[in-house]
Amino acid sequence: MPKIVIPEARRKAVSSAVIQLVTREGFEGASLRNVADEAGLAIGSVRHYFADHEELMIFTMRELGQRIGARVATHVGKLMSDAPDVDRRTLVEALFAEFLPLDSTRTEEAVAWLAFVVAARTRPALRPTAEEQNQHMRALISRILREAVARGGLPAELDIEVETLRLSALLDGLTLQAVVYPRSTTPESLVAALRTSVAALAGRGQRGCTSD
Secondary structure: OOOOOOHHHHHHHHHHHHHHHHHHHOHHHOOHHHHHHHHOOOHHHHHHHOOOHHHHHHHHHHHHHHHHHHHHHHHHHHHOOOOOOOOHHHHHHHHHHOOOOOOHHHHHHHHHHHHHHHHHOOOHHHHHHHHHHHHHHHHHHHHHHHHHHHOOOOOOOOOHHHHHHHHHHHHHHHHHHHHHOOOOOOHHHHHHHHHHHHHHHHHHHHHHHHHO
């Protein structure tokens, strides 16, 4: 019987090849020819699923976002739960940690994503997708902060916009440090920096409750 190929599954497999190539060789290494070789396909097969190189890169950027989003969603569900025994600070730390290169999978994603973001600076076709993913992350952070304020865990006067920018910059900065300087920026140091920042933010909420 002929092998049945599911188009979406093949597109995802090709995008995985892109991620592996970009991680090893940078954005410029992910030509259609190299991607086809990495995926074990003829270049014509790649062109069958993607009209051009830009479409493939945009699809891969969105695929990266969906990978991270799927992991984050499990934490969001727990965080928004009304269960009385939920340790929300630990859940917030675990959620934000999904954006950091703490293991081989997240490191590969982080290296690839940074390569895409840098490429988007000079490739207008990629910019909307890069901005879209950045806004998704900021919207998530803003949602978490608003929920914490609503539950009394953070002061009502908290500047959500400023804190959202600060936390997104923290995650981006830690990721950049880990990718560029992996020997001196270990997963343990990333977790410690994240934990300290979350604890400092939570401490502001506790002081607010005390002053009331």
